[in-house]
Amino acid sequence: MTISAPLKRPPGPKGHLIWGSMREIQRDPLACLMHTRQTYGDIARYRIAFFRSHLISHPDYIKRVLQDNHTNYKS
Secondary structure, three states: OOOOOOOOOOOOOOOEOOOEOHHHHHHOHHHHHHHHHHHHOOEEEEEEOOEEEEEEOOHHHHHHHHHHOHHHOOO
16 A cells, blocks of 8 residues: 655645635735745745635746646646
């Protein structure tokens, strides 16, 4: 039997308990995304109300998601 390590989730802003990062994104979306990239790196995890989202900033990672393995991801 193989025991796998728990999945490591990307870091990201904690945000409000209920709304997550929704207010920051509504206030200034570009500034929020740029700040997240500078603070958390090439992959960051967001919570917007009850939805989870990821910010992918590195060109190689973007190519992997949008071109190489697009069938693996929900739109």
